[in-house]
Every structure is written in C-alpha cells, then in structure tokens.
Amino acid sequence: MNNLAPLGTGSWLFIGCYLCSLLLIGWLAKKARTENSMQDFYLAGSGFGPVMLFMTLFATQYSGNTFFAFTGATYRIGYSWIVCLHFMTAIIIVYLLFAERLHILAKQRNYLTPGDFIQDRYQNKALTVIVAIVMIAVLCNFLLAQLMAMGRAMEGLNPDDGPAAYNMGVVVLALIMVVYGTLGGMRAVVWTDALQGAILIVGFALLVVSLLDLFGPIGKATQILMERDRVSGTRFASVPNAAQCREWLSYVIGVGFAFAFYPQAIQRIYAARNTVALKRSLLVMSFMPLPTMIIVVMTGVIALAYFPGLEGASADQIFGNLLREVQMSSIFGYGLVLVILSAVLAAMMSTADSALLSLSSMLTKDVFARCFFGLASEEQLTLVGKIFSWTMLLLLVLLAIVLREEASLVKLLDRKLDLLIQIAPVFILGLRWRALDGSAAAIGLLTGISIALILAYGDLTFVHNGKVFNFHPGVVAVVPNLTITILLSLWFNRRLVVKKNIQNSSSINT
Amino acid sequence: MFQHFPTFFVYIILLTLAIPWYWDSDSQLIWFGFPAWVVTSVLISLIASIVTCVIFLRSYDNT
Missing domain, CATH: 1.10.287 (Helix Hairpins)
Known part of the structure; x- marks a missing residue:
C-alpha cells in the first residue's frame, strides 16, 4: 500500500480503536466459554449455526491477503487471472465430495483435528503423523504469507519508515491476534471473522464503485489493455493461449482439491452445529466467488490500465496506488479508504488467527498428545496448545521479518497447493x-x-x-x-x- | 451430497466450457465492458454455482 497519502492522528486513532475492539471480542468470547476443554476452545463447543459458519468460512477463504495477492496477480497477467473465479468455485464443488460425510463422522466421534479422522479411519499412526506434518507445513506457509502481508500493509501506510514500519506491523498485529486468539479460541476467531468478512465485502464493493467513478467505465480500461496488447505484444486482455489454458486447468483442479483441505476449513466442517447448518452455509458460499473475484479482477485491471510498470513483489502493492486515488478524491473516499484499511488489516489477522488456531490444535493433539503425552488432561492440553500458539507465532514473525523482500504472495500460494493436494485422496477415497x-x-x-x-x-x-x-x-x-x-x-x-x-x-x- | 454420477459429467462439461480454449485468439469483442471470452467464462461459473446450489438444496431432503 505504498504511496498512500499520510494518515492523520484521527485516522490512526480509528484504526487503533478498531484493532482494540478485536481484543474486546476476544475477552467476550472468553466469557462465553462453557468449559475448559479442547473441544470448547478449538471448536466452540456445540458448534455454529449457518450464518456464523458462512461468515467464518468466507473470512477464512477470502482474506485481506487474497485481495492483495489476487489484485497483484491480475496486475501481472491481466484478465487471464479470472481463473481465480473458477478455482474458488471448485473448492465448494469439492466439498460436495466429502464435507457432509466428514461432518457426520466428526459429530459421532468427537473429532477435533483432521488427524483425528485419519487415525479413526485408518488406525495407522504413521499416516496420521505424515498428514499432520504436511498440514502443519502448509499452515506455517499460510501464516507466513499473512504475516508478510500485514507487514507490507503497514509499510504502505508508513512509506517513510520502510522496513521499520514493516517489522512493527508484523510484530504488533501478530501480538493483537495471538492475544484475542488465546483469550477466546475458536469463538473469538469466528466472531472477528464475521465482523471483518462483512466490512470487507461491503468496503470492496464501494471501492469498485469509487474506482469506476474516478477512472470511467471498465470498458475504457479494457480498450487500453487491448491497445497495449496490439502495440507491445502483451496478452493482458487477449484470449489465453494454449499454455495459459493448461495453466487454468491446473489451477482449477489444483486449488479445488487442495484448498478444500485446509485444516482450518476442515475444522469449520467439524464445528457446524448440524448437517443443515453446514449445507446452508456451503450453499451461500457457492455464490461468493462471483462478487468477490470479479471485484478483485476489476480492481487489478483498472490498476494495470492506469498504473503500469510495477514488477515482482512490488506488484502486490498496486492496491495501495488505487487506494490513494480514492483517498485523495473526496472526504467520502478518505473515510472509505480508512474503513477498508482497517478491515484489510483485521481480515489478514482473522485469516492468520484461524491458521494459528489450527496449527496449535494439530501440534497439540496430533503430535504432542498422540506421540508423547497421551494421558495429559484436557486442561493441560489446552494450555500446551496456547504455548504452541505463542511459540510458533514468534518463530514465524522472525521468519517474516527475515524474508521481507523474498517471495511474491502468489508463489507462496503455489507451494501450499503442491503439498495440500496430495492429502485429497486420503480424505475423499477414505470416506468413500x-x-x-x-x-x-x-x-x-x-x-x-x-x-x-x-x-x-x-x-x-x-x-x-x-x-x-x-x-x-x-x-x-x-x-x-x-x-x-x-x-x-x-x-x-x-x-x-x-x-x-x-x-x-x-x-x-x- | 454428490450421489449421482451424471452430476460429475455436468461439472466436466462446465469445466471444459469455462476454459476459453475454443475462442479465436484474435478476438477483440467487448461485451459489457469486458472481453467477450471473460463474460462467457463468468457465465459458466454462474451456472456452476447454480448447479452446486441445486445439489445442496436437493440434498436437504436426505438429511
């Protein structure tokens, strides 16, 4: 988000209050706890109804990072990134293959982690540990991407401070996240997800309206890109060639079968109150790629048409250029950008805390309890889980600081896909x-x-x-x-x- | 939820149509401000969402 106009004290106060409200939600979620057990901490006891479940599934799959990374990806390759619409839809279609059966089993046998299903179904400790390790590696990658995105967002808000703002952003936001996550567990995570998901989708819809108002109709941007394709041989608005079509097929199959098996998504399937709640939330989710991904692609296309020239990891920051234009246009634009910035920061945190919660539950239940201390009590395991949360987050914060300029956000996405898709047969075939x-x-x-x-x-x-x-x-x-x-x-x-x-x-x- | 084999073929057909391999590479058509191949792809995605929604709705009866 480089190039944003400097924020005043009032704006920083607003962002600060918004972030502090997350701590309040964490405290309220702690008050709402019914027992000190892993089931209550990691799956919120009896589970969530369709509305909360939908909001948390939405916030888990569409993070602030998604908006950054996917806008950046559209900026790099043009309209061809509309493939994101298909692969996000594919995730919901893959749920048709296994979600209901897995949910029913989870309720019958009190599953907490994905490893619980694997152990129950196969009675094979080696397989359970391998699946747990793969998922933990993926979660670390996922969490790292979110932390880096948080740092880049803060760096964009304080362009003069550069690396110091990045480091401060990673540390402070991670700290807020781990505090409310530790206080309220899954309940806090889902409540913050609901708040952030709602603000994010409304904020982005208003942003696109503002961008269209500022830059004119999308057709104008399309014509600029077509002209650029004609003159310089790029393929920003052209029909994808054979190589790009193969890549589309790979993305749809790969993301569909990989990202349906995010551990935090599986735990949300477990956390549905009943099968009807699960189906209703997935039903609405099947339509969510359309508005969200079209907004993302339109934003990227407008950026590509009017702010060409950024490359590599800096393309992920193109979103900031657009925000600046809206910010400078009017008082409404300034306020809108402020709300979007707060929601983006909070959405990154909500996605990261879901991953952190899953990470700590898997380390505690699938590795610590299964391999070393099977006789530990529920209270002891919950405490160990919290210690794992803090330790893993500390390590990943350090890594995010070290890797500041190393990786593009979409490259991190590709490696998760490569690993996670290998788990799909274990779940889908295992259930059928x-x-x-x-x-x-x-x-x-x-x-x-x-x-x-x-x-x-x-x-x-x-x-x-x-x-x-x-x-x-x-x-x-x-x-x-x-x-x-x-x-x-x-x-x-x-x-x-x-x-x-x-x-x-x-x-x-x- | 995914009980019927024909449903699988519906998704395969939709996937085949969603990928714009069948468009002329020189196409400059613009529909509603977007390249025409993008609009087609979005419409196919909408159909996929509707099919998925229908499957979820029909599976309520089995719950």
Whole structure:
C-alpha cells in the first residue's frame, strides 16, 4: 500500500480503536466459554449455526491477503487471472465430495483435528503423523504469507519508515491476534471473522464503485489493455493461449482439491452445529466467488490500465496506488479508504488467527498428545496448545521479518497447493472406499510429496516457471500418488483375503 | 451430497466450457465492458454455482 497519502492522528486513532475492539471480542468470547476443554476452545463447543459458519468460512477463504495477492496477480497477467473465479468455485464443488460425510463422522466421534479422522479411519499412526506434518507445513506457509502481508500493509501506510514500519506491523498485529486468539479460541476467531468478512465485502464493493467513478467505465480500461496488447505484444486482455489454458486447468483442479483441505476449513466442517447448518452455509458460499473475484479482477485491471510498470513483489502493492486515488478524491473516499484499511488489516489477522488456531490444535493433539503425552488432561492440553500458539507465532514473525523482500504472495500460494493436494485422496477415497488401506495411502502420499517437491525445487530442464507444461508440480504428482494408493490397496486387500482363506481352510482341517 | 454420477459429467462439461480454449485468439469483442471470452467464462461459473446450489438444496431432503 505504498504511496498512500499520510494518515492523520484521527485516522490512526480509528484504526487503533478498531484493532482494540478485536481484543474486546476476544475477552467476550472468553466469557462465553462453557468449559475448559479442547473441544470448547478449538471448536466452540456445540458448534455454529449457518450464518456464523458462512461468515467464518468466507473470512477464512477470502482474506485481506487474497485481495492483495489476487489484485497483484491480475496486475501481472491481466484478465487471464479470472481463473481465480473458477478455482474458488471448485473448492465448494469439492466439498460436495466429502464435507457432509466428514461432518457426520466428526459429530459421532468427537473429532477435533483432521488427524483425528485419519487415525479413526485408518488406525495407522504413521499416516496420521505424515498428514499432520504436511498440514502443519502448509499452515506455517499460510501464516507466513499473512504475516508478510500485514507487514507490507503497514509499510504502505508508513512509506517513510520502510522496513521499520514493516517489522512493527508484523510484530504488533501478530501480538493483537495471538492475544484475542488465546483469550477466546475458536469463538473469538469466528466472531472477528464475521465482523471483518462483512466490512470487507461491503468496503470492496464501494471501492469498485469509487474506482469506476474516478477512472470511467471498465470498458475504457479494457480498450487500453487491448491497445497495449496490439502495440507491445502483451496478452493482458487477449484470449489465453494454449499454455495459459493448461495453466487454468491446473489451477482449477489444483486449488479445488487442495484448498478444500485446509485444516482450518476442515475444522469449520467439524464445528457446524448440524448437517443443515453446514449445507446452508456451503450453499451461500457457492455464490461468493462471483462478487468477490470479479471485484478483485476489476480492481487489478483498472490498476494495470492506469498504473503500469510495477514488477515482482512490488506488484502486490498496486492496491495501495488505487487506494490513494480514492483517498485523495473526496472526504467520502478518505473515510472509505480508512474503513477498508482497517478491515484489510483485521481480515489478514482473522485469516492468520484461524491458521494459528489450527496449527496449535494439530501440534497439540496430533503430535504432542498422540506421540508423547497421551494421558495429559484436557486442561493441560489446552494450555500446551496456547504455548504452541505463542511459540510458533514468534518463530514465524522472525521468519517474516527475515524474508521481507523474498517471495511474491502468489508463489507462496503455489507451494501450499503442491503439498495440500496430495492429502485429497486420503480424505475423499477414505470416506468413500472401504478397501482403502492406510499403509498404501501413506506410501502414495509420500511418493506424491516427494515428486511434487523434486519438480518444484529440482531445477529440472522440463520445468518452466515452477510448472511442468504449465501444470503445477502438485497436480502432476497427485497422479502417481493416487495410482500407488489404489493399486497397493487392492494388492494388500487381495493378500488379506488369501491369508484369511488359508487360515479358514487350516482351521477346518484341524 | 454428490450421489449421482451424471452430476460429475455436468461439472466436466462446465469445466471444459469455462476454459476459453475454443475462442479465436484474435478476438477483440467487448461485451459489457469486458472481453467477450471473460463474460462467457463468468457465465459458466454462474451456472456452476447454480448447479452446486441445486445439489445442496436437493440434498436437504436426505438429511
């Protein structure tokens, strides 16, 4: 958000009050707790109705970072980033494959973490730990991206201070987040999600109206981009070529099957009060990509048409240029930008705290309790979870400060996709195919992860821009993963049947 | 929720139509201020959302 006009004392006071209100929500959520158990802290006890569930699913999937990163992505590649509309829709379609069954099981067996389902279904500790480690790695990546986005936002608000503002932003916002998360657990996270989700969507809709008012109709921006395509050979408004179409297919499959398995999203499926609440919230969610992603793409296209020239990680900051124009246009514009800035900061925090809560629950339940201290009481485990939250956040804050200028936000998104999609067969097939074997799934999963990482980091000649013929390494690697999982399961089951037959015949003979 | 096999084919067809591989690469058509291929893609996404919504609504009966 570089280039914003300097904010006055009143504006900073407003942002400060807004952020402090999150602490108040955390305190109220602590008061609303019914018991000191992990179920209450991490899943808010009996769960959420359709409205709260929808708001929290929305705020989890569409963070402030989404608006930054996706506006930046549109700025880099033009209209072709409309693919984001399809991959966000694909996530909801993938929920059709597993969400209801998983929710019913979660209610029957009191699941808390994704690892609980894996252990219950497969009775295979190795598989449970592998899935937990993959999800923890993804959550760390996710949390890191949110922290870096928070830092960049604060850097944009104080362009004169540069790195110092970035560092201060990461530290202060992370501190507020962890305090209200520790106070109120899942309840605080969902309540803040609801507040921020509502402000964010209304704020952005008003922002697009302001931008159209300032720069004229979107058709004008489209014509500018088409003219630029004609003169300089870019493809900002042109029909995607074959390579881009393959990349679209990869994004739709990859993001759809990967991001439906975000641990925090799975825990929200667990936290639905009942199946009807889950279905109603997902029903509304199926329409949310349309307004949100169209707003994001329009914002990026206007930025690309009127503020060309930014590259790399700085393209993620293009959003700030647009905000400045709105901010300088009128008193209404100034107020609108102020509300959007507060909501964006808070939305980043709400997305990050969901990830932090999932991270601490998985470290506590799937790693600490399952591998080391299975006999610890609920109170002890809740305390350990809070300690994990603070420790992990501290480490990631330090990493965010060290990596300040290193990675583009969309690159971080791609690595999450590569890892998370490998988990999809374990959940989807596990819920639908009784014969799926835990050891087979573990071998398939490890193979998939290894291939994805080799393709992503192996410096291979046939990998261009981190993709294999425009397909994400994770999407390519899930094919051998799935094949090995299915074939080995069939083989193991066949061996089991033969073994049982031999035992039966020998018992008849004796 | 995803009980019927034909539904799977509906989504495959929608995915095939959502990706603008079948558009002329030189197309300069603008509809409602957007490139025409973008409008088509958005409409397909709207249909996908409606299909998903119908599946959720119909599955209420099974709950």
